[in-house]
Amino acid sequence: MSNAVQGPGPGPRTITTSVPARLDRLPWSRWHWMIVIGLGTVWILDGLEVTVVGNIASRLSEPGSGLAISDAQVTGLGAALYVAGACAGALFFGWLTDRFGRKKLFLVTLAVYLAATAMTALSFSAWWFFLFRFLTGFGIGGEYAAINSAIDELIPSKYRGRVDLIINGSYWLGAMGGALLSVLALNTDLLPKDIGWRLTFALGVVLGLVILLVRRHVPESPRWMFIHGKEEGAEKLLDDVEHTVEEETGERLPEPGSSITIEQRTSVGFLEIARTLFKSYPKRAVLGFSLFIGQAFLYNAITFGFSSILVKFFDVPSGTTGYFFAVIAFGNFLGPLLLGKLFDTVGRRKMIAGTYVLSGLLLFVTAWFFAQGWLNSTTMTACWCVVLFFASAGASSAYLTVSEIFPMETRAMAIALFYAIGTAAGGISGPLVFSALTSSGVVSDAVIAFSIGAALMTAAGVVAAFLAIDAEGKSLEDIAAPLSARVAAAGEGTTTPGAPAT
DSSP states (O other), X not given: OEEEEEOSTTOOEEEEEOHHHHHHXXXXXXXXXXXXXXXXXXXXXXXXXHHHHHHHHHHHTSTTSSOOOOHHIIIIIIHHHHHHHHHHHHHHHHHHHHHHOHXXXXXHHHHHHHHHHHHHHTOOSHHHHHHHHHHHHHHHHHHHHHHHHHHHHHXXXXXXXXXXXXXXXXXXXXXXXXXXXXXXXXXXXXXXXXXXHHHHHHHHHHHHHHHHHHHTTSOOOHHHHHHTTOXXXXXXXXXXXHHHHHHHHSSOOOOOSOOEEEEOOSOOOHHHHHHXXXXXXXXXXXXXXXXXXXXXXXXXXXXXXHHHHHHHHHOOOGGGHHHHHHHHHHHHHHHHHHHTTHHHHTOHHHHHHHHHHHHHHHHHHHHHHHHTTOOOXXXXXXXXXXXXHHHHHHHHHHHHHHHHSSOGGGHHHHHHHHHHHHHIIIXXXXXXXXXXXXXXXXXXXHHHXXXXXXXHHHHHHHHHHHHOOOOTTOOXXXXXXXXXXXXXXXXXXXXXXXXOOO
């Protein structure tokens, strides 16, 4: 229940509410599955988008494709523009998500993605293709901020780590689908050169429309609602959910363990967000940047260029590279699926540091094997499966980390900011550098690219070993109290808003 007290004059109201505790005590139910399906499926679309473009790059550059574009332009400039759009979209929609709510924005961002993808399928020249790759990324970037915010605020603390990791890891289910779809689309016995690649983008539109229909039933975050003066709606929503869960389980829910007192507000300015992230929580800011830069450089560089590696260094036909990538994508998905629970049991710090460092070291070993000429297309794929099994769990934990270690009023912007800056550093420069190195056809150049990604992943793991937060099983409000919470001052890592820099 919530109790509200209006202060003197027209100022904000102060309320005491048990909404966070009521959400965290819920057992897993069909309601939570609806959230996972409605929100988590966006990563399948992102995986589909990125993989399709990487695998059809060779076909787009061939005569008769309908586009005057080179392989390097698709995997380099096109990839960089997609990531740049995602960074811009994350910042733009992240601010709107904190201001206007999670639900409105995760509907709007999906609509932007759908429109841009449909226009990409209609590309008739390189500039049109580049423009709508940017806008497709713009919609996907907005999804990251809105979706991760909603997921972490709706999922009980006991399950938050594994659910967040598996949902982010579902990107690789889309990657598998994109890889296999590209094999079909590139088969000229079935589809003309200038039609097959267009149909791959059209399928993304179809999938997006299905997700949009499901997503309409996902509720607004009650945590966002009670801070923004909609506590009655939050209470009504939770009353309905609790009634449904009790009917499903046949047991009465226990009383919520705690309540929180906050001063309601409608928005948070950029200055206050920056001050909170970099002055009140400087160590957490360093942690967020380190994790995002490490995973972004490795994943964006390798994902956009893997098809070219197979073609240039192992003479794999461009029409069959999708099979190899599907195997790698499956290994990526297994990482969060099998390791996700350990982030809630063994703990965040140990698992984040361990997966980052181990994947980085394994990548160094793969680069050395490649330099020695000991790998073929099959063994190279096997090495990548092992590396990315651990790397994918670590990369997914980056999104989990920045979405749970900062105050609720800044959550979407925190996700957006770290995603944008980290991805801009690794995700824009990564494809450009990597495509330049691999397009040379020189083994030593590709080894340099692998080694850079390995070094950044390893370094991020070392940072996590010292700075990661032991957030497993804790309420979001205990990890970082809302800025408007009425509690006594204390150090960073407590339930205190605006904690002093440490």
